[in-house]
Amino acid sequence: MHDEIARLARHVAPRGATRAGAIADLARPVLVVGSTLPVGELEVMFRRPEVGSVAVQDDADTTRTGIVTRAGLTAALTGRLGYGRAVLERRPTGAVADWSPLVVGPGTPVADVAGLAMSRTAVRRYDDVLVPGPTAWGAASTADVMRAVVAELADRSTHDPLTRLPGRAATWYALSRRCELVRGGATRVVLVLLDVRGLGGLNAERGQDDGDALLVELAARLRAAMPAGCEAGRVDGDGFAVLATLPAMDDLRAAASAEALRRHVLAQLADPPGGWDAVVWPALHSAAAWSVAGAADADELVAQAERRLLRERRAAVLV
Known part of the structure; x- marks a missing residue:
């Protein structure tokens, strides 16, 4: 031992x-x-x-x-x-x-x-x-x-060694716990997925050290941008997630609140911090999903958010 x-x-x-x-x-x-x-x-x-x-x-x-x-x-x-x-x-x-x-x-x-x-x-x-x-x-x-x-x-x-955010398994576990706590009531769980655009190209052009530095800076700003009660994690090489629990509300208000959270997070990450070239600072794909009243399911939330994120990626390619 x-x-x-x-x-x-x-x-x-x-x-x-x-x-x-x-x-x-x-x-x-x-x-x-x-x-x-x-x-x-x-x-x-x-x-x-x-x-x-x-x-x-x-x-x-x-x-x-x-x-x-x-x-x-x-x-x-x-x-x-x-x-x-x-x-x-x-x-x-x-x-x-x-x-x-x-x-x-x-x-x-x-x-x-x-x-x-x-x-x-x-x-x-x-x-x-x-x-x-x-x-x-x-x-x-x-x-x-x-x-x-x-x-x-x-x-x-439980944590990603680069960004120090909770890793994929810990983030999905936290999402499951939130869903369990609200199940059977009108309280909602929101999942926002963020995808860094062009990270592969940045790594190829400027080297992986610059790509890692970018992810570390994004994680720090994401952590600082979290409203009270929210948490963030790194769930993929270039992907982050934000979790939140909403008070009891109807479907329209839940959709509006989830969208407001997504926009808030994006706004906090949009502008490059001091010392970062605006050309290097990435844009982000994003998508939000929220649970149905009384039936919060973590797997369904992840699948729903990923489908919406995929649609946004495809739309960006067509533009």
């Missing part, structure tokens, strides 16, 4: 680019004590519940740093025969410190730290990770590191 987590951690993201962030984001200030501090005084520090570990500076060699964890100190004080406290109370802290802790730079990606942590021996696998700072030391718990990795894996399984 530990090896599996380590493998997953290493593949969360390219080195230096993990969305889980750098380890400095998880590190918290840690107490630093000298190696000659009596263990009895160290034990007093651990009476504070927020202290999970203490960094130890070697008084004879300031370049050497160790760590004492709560679990490690408890085990040492208990001792094999129960006499650990009596034996160690006056001994220096250096005698109970781990002088080979996992120390990583503050900019190290969390995914890399998770892999390193899981590769440690079973005894030390869940010890805190030490993070040196410009003026003080920090420590990150391995539990926090692994939670960050798991959250990143979950996010990557």
